[in-house]
Amino acid sequence: GQQVMQIPQYQHVQEGEDFTTYCNSSTTLSNIQWYKQRPGGHPVFLIQLVKSGEVKKQKRLTFQFGEAKKNSSLHITATQTTDVGTYFCEDSGGYQKVTFGTGTKLQVIP
Amino acid sequence: DAGVTQSPTHLIKTRGQHVTLRCSPISGHKSVSWYQQVLGQGPQFIFQYYEKEERGRGNFPDRFSARQFPNYSSELNVNALLLGDSALYLCASSPGLAGRIRDTQYFGPGTRLTVL
Known part of the structure; x- marks a missing residue:
């Protein structure tokens, strides 16, 4: 089946540094959704990419x-402590095919 | 407007028991999806329901079942619980049926299930 891998798995950055997470699929992606999940929270929708x-x-x-x-990527410029969380990509080719990526956990050091 | 609500927030069960988790979607949303999120991993798709009909199913055993009611709320049932079923169970609602372009999903806070 489809595998959606995200790299890196973990990233620690100093506040103000940039951050990038990459979402790579073994098959062609349909639509990509990006979510942010704060520690102890639930995924929150960020954006959808189609084309x-x-x-x-x-x-x-x-x-x-x-x-x-x-593949898809999410880049954050000049990170802030409020950016802390795990970022997930999701591929959805319709209701029969929904796959979340493995996630990238971002830690921002003040 | 209220967001997606789930109950209970936490639940502790023992192996072999049965559990029912509940979800109320955002008002006006007709589609509900269920996900299992094991600690440290991404959510795994279990079911999607639209207009009370199952429209999608992930790779989960038949011990997992769900239904959607006329008011669009939904229940997820898990029979014969295993230790590996311990996870955060997330419900997400969306306005309609996911077609070629995915409807935006709004997640609830989840139910934390612990199986001892």
Whole structure:
């Protein structure tokens, strides 16, 4: 079956540094959703990417969908302590195919 | 407006028992999905229901079942509990049926199930 891997698994950064997590699939991705889950919390929807090569920005967050639709990335510029959490990508090719990535846990050191 | 609500928040059961978890979606949302999240891992898709019908099923054994009621709330049932069923069970609601373009999902706070 499809595997959606995220790298790195963990990332510690100094506050103010940039952070990037990559989402890679063994098969072509359909649509990509990105979520943030704070420690002890539940996933919160951030963005959806649909088109090949699509780039979307939300303040300090930049999301990108690969040209071949086999990978995606989330980049955070100038991290803040409020960015702490685990970031998940999710591929959903319709209701029969829903796969979450393995997640990247971000720790920001003040 | 209230978000997705789930009950109970925490539950402790012993092996072999049965458990029922409940979810109320956001008002106006017709689709509910269930996920299992083991500590340190990403959510695993269990079921999606839309208009009271099962529309999607993940790779879980038949011990797992669910249903959706006319008011769009949903129950997840797990029979013959195993230690490995210990996890956070998340419910997510969305406005409609996920087609080619995925509806935005809104997750509830989850039910933390511990099986002893």
